Amino acid sequence: MNATEPHLPTPRPVYVAGRAEQSEQTLSVYHPYDGNEIATVCVPSDEQVERAVAAAAAATHPFRTTPAHVRAAALDHVSRSLAARADEVAEMITAENGKPLKWAIVEVSRCVSTFRWAAEEARRFSGELQRLDTDPSAEGRMAVVRRVARGPVLGIAPFNFPLNLVAHKIAPAIAAGAPIIAKPAPRTPLSALLLGELLAQTDLPEGAFSVLAVGNEQTIELVQDPRLPVVSFTGSGPVGWSIMDSAPRKQVVLELGGNGAAVVCADWPELDFAAKRIATFGNYQAGQSCIAVQRVLVDKAVADRFVPKLLDAVNALRSGDPHDPEVEVGPLVDEAAAERVESWVNEAVSAGGKLLAGGKRDGASVSPTVLSEVPHDSKVWAEEVFGPVLVVSVTDGLDDAFDQVNDSQYGLQAGVFTRDVQVAFRARAELDVGGVIVGDVPSFRADQMPYGGVKGSGWGREGIRSAMNDLTEERIMVLTGLEL
Structure with a gap:
């Protein structure tokens, strides 16, 4: 002051x-x-x-x-x-x-x-x-x-x-x-x-x-x-x-807070759509949204096809001056926030995680980042990263995917990409979150609907x-x- x-x-x-x-x-x-x-x-x-x-x-x-x-x-x-x-x-x-x-x-x-x-x-x-x-x-x-x-x-x-x-x-x-x-x-x-x-x-x-x-x-x-x-x-x-x-x-x-999970099920036919939605809503607001996608849980049956599409979608995002109407990813709120995100990414890589995209910082900006094989006690997985970072985990079926969603101190929203109505209702019943978004990312919010979380999310x-x-x-x- x-x-x-x-x-x-x-x-x-x-x-x-x-x-x-x-x-x-x-x-x-x-x-x-x-x-x-x-x-x-x-x-x-x-x-x-x-x-x-x-x-x-x-x-x-x-x-x-x-x-x-x-x-x-x-x-x-x-x-x-x-x-x-x-x-x-x-x-x-x-x-x-x-x-x-x-x-x-x-x-x-x-x-x-x-x-x-x-x-x-x-x-x-x-x-x-x-x-x-x-x-x-x-x-x-x-x-x-x-x-x-x-x-x-x-x-x-x-x-x-x-x-x-x-x-x-x-x-x-x-x-x-x-x-x-x-x-x-x-x-x-x-x-x-x-x-x-x-x-x-x-x-x-x-x-x-x-x-x-x-x-x-x-x-x-x-x-x-x-x-x-x-x-x-x-x-x-x-x-x-x-x-x-x-x-x-x-x-x-x-x-x-939250550390929003997006589950890509084996039955989901539109992998390009899922990849683009996850890439966009893991990085919109520079990831500074409590319902931004952070954890990406993709079934092993589609992982080999999905992950390259996700990387293409992330790398296609345009970063830069936020006043440019074409820019999709701007800076974090300040340089200290960007330094924290950078340190969390480096910590995950040092612990054995693989850096698939991004990971670079320039002032208050962090390039859209994708990690895989990250230990689940790493901050980028277990905490709310609140930055443009996606962490990919390949899952062995629905039981494994839903267990990973629930293995979190947070429970705000989750997205489940499925066309199977039985899977949708099972997700609603089993996932410990305030909202399940079927067929889309956890980042969807209509301002008139009930919105909030369980556990550490509020x-x-x-x-x-x-x-x-x-x-x-x-x-x-x-x-x-x-x-x-």
């Missing part, structure tokens, strides 16, 4: 209880590809953070009872505004995050849909009627069952999807009538602050939202603040579990309606003396 320098543009404001504010301290944002400073943003003071929390707490009941059309209209406004400014917003994502422009455009499109679905859910979040006269003691009684916001939410988002993962904190909270304090990653705050700008143009009540680019120390204090009874975190496992441990009486939702679910359930609790009203 540094004092604002005179030659720089006015720092991007924070949003405190729905209003844009400047602050004395600022944070510089740098382009991962070339290291140039692209913007400065305001870092809120302790006093501003306190006002944001106090306003969220004060807004708890008023926001719960805000008419659905007000919340839906605000969400619709954000969706339409993002669509109208899609090119500008995509360039912003690429500048702060380094992801190729083609993937930034996809992220904006997804975020447009995320807010639109949230607006739809806000309109139909009505509850249900439950007749109680199924028992003689409750004749003439009916229960009105509704879900009510637990209270203000602290939403902590990561750097890898700086727009849409912030949206998955903000949009369901507003749809459910829960005040939200959104905390973006310090390296990628610009997209989140843009969402604050758009929300500030709506009629949401004071305190319904704040967007605060705070540091780690302030974040710990927010996690432990009793006025924020819900914490929704997306990021690394160690940080996520430490949040849960430090706030044992809170509702904590964790979307953590607790709770995203996806607009699923997230709204996590942010709310059931309450009932029983009506008496009715003729049913």
Whole structure:
């Protein structure tokens, strides 16, 4: 953090209880590809953070009872505004995050849909009627069952999807009538602050939202603040579990890491398709996605034909300047992340793994990499590499493949390339993951579906309606003396 320098543009404001504010301290944002400073943003003071929390707490009941059309209209406004400014917003994502422009455009499109679905859910979040006269003691009684916001939410988002993962904190909270304090990653705050700008143009009540680019120390204090009874975190496992441990009486939702497996079964006829999908989604976002393909489990019956196709598809990917619309693989978020990935690859090779492609680093960029015969205790196999690395393992049938998928501390999603419906249902039953994608990579996600993992991959679910359930609790009203 540094004092604002005179030659720089006015720092991007924070949003405190729905209003844009400047602050004395600022944070510089740098382009991962070339290291140039692209913007400065305001870092809120302790006093501003306190006002944001106090306003969220004060807004708890008023926001719960805000008419659905007000919340839906605000969400619709954000969706339409993002669509109208899609090119500008995509360039912003690429500048702060380094992801190729083609993937930034996809992220904006997804975020447009995320807010639109949230607006739809806000309109139909009505509850249900439950007749109680199924028992003689409750004749003439009916229960009105509704879900009510637990209270203000602290939403902590990561750097890898700086727009849409912030949206998955903000949009369901507003749809459910829960005040939200959104905390973006310090390296990628610009997209989140843009969402604050758009929300500030709506009629949401004071305190319904704040967007605060705070540091780690302030974040710990927010996690432990009793006025924020819900914490929704997306990021690394160690940080996520430490949040849960430090706030044992809170509702904590964790979307953590993975080491996504793609299983290529012996019956799969379209090996070219599987190879291209795995190559693309092992390297999109430079592998910085918790559902990027990392482990490739290919049946020995097709391995000799599949692996060369995979290498051809990986080598055909274009790397370089992420602002080039033809580039598919950009830099990692910073050079330290690239150095870590490089060290993990070198460690695997030193332990006996074979380097089939890539493995080279240039600054913050790592060339798309394929390894095979890697010991299963190597970091590139057992941990979340979060980089453009694929590890191939040849399997001896389905039992072996599914055992290898499950032999992991993670359990987010898995992809199973099969045309056999029996295999598909067996995968759903046996794989210890939150989602099984049949006929495609584990990287598929529709933003309206339940999304989350088991084991070390998290607790709770995203996806607009699923997230709204996590942010709310059931309450009932029983009506008496009715003729049913």
